[in-house]
Amino acid sequence: MKLFLTDLNKYQKYSNKSKLVLFITSQGLWAIFVYRISNKIYKSNLPKTIKKLLLFFAVFWQKIIEIFAGISIPYSCSIGHSFYIGHFGGIIINANAVIGNNCNISQGVTIGVSGREIKRGVPIIGNNVYIGVNAVVAGKILIENNVLIAANSLVIHDVNHSSTMIGVPAICINNKGSKSYI
Template structure:
């Protein structure tokens, strides 16, 4: 189960028991509601059952969004071992694709941007760390093992094993996300 991989990652970082984390960690609440809602969304349940369950899950998502400041729509695609480092201000577009073992901090926006053929939503690959208040937007791809520094605006694709910083973000080195994830 994907949620189990999320809990294991939180346990690894905090050293706290799973029950304590589930009770006290807002990022984990948001991920839990997302995982359940996404499971319903992807299921092959009959529409007569699926639609009411999705409606209920949307209500829970909105409630979580209000109390945590974390918006993760059920239609986003997020891999295993997802970690939200801090409370609030996190917006993830409904069509976002985020790979396995990614970490995001508070204030991160992953969204739509651009014009014409360049308009779209980012694809974020595996083992990516996105720092506080960063914005990743547009029809771009963030490669494996990348680091997006705090307060950066990423509007261009980033190759694997890169660290980016700035507005707009530029590659500053080829250090990977090892040590951040």
């Protein structure tokens, strides 16, 4: 629950609402909460039978969140501390994706699989990355730290530290990065 508290603290920092109000009213927090519990079970050393049973219920709980909030965060992906989902709806994260610490994503974001043969895979996203509305980050790529990905962008190539990416396919327009966004 330590990781979830970092998420909750970040939500509170952005809104100045009580943690209880945020937990009741923020669909992104619901999804993160379910993910954190499910991921803890997934990484645990519980006996195989118990683990499978708990993960069955975790997947069921995750599907309920997907239906009500439109956010899919599989228990097997890896997400660092202080994760923030700005608005709910249309968010898809691949089961093998890796997302670093202190990252923000907006509604409509897809972090998914793409590519062919040895280039096929999912992104590894660094720390302090901001991903704007309806952006797609796909393929076996590395997004380094402090990157800003603008709304409606398609990122299919590696991105250097502190880049600001925009367009389809996304190109770097400056090296200001995500500092003002996180």
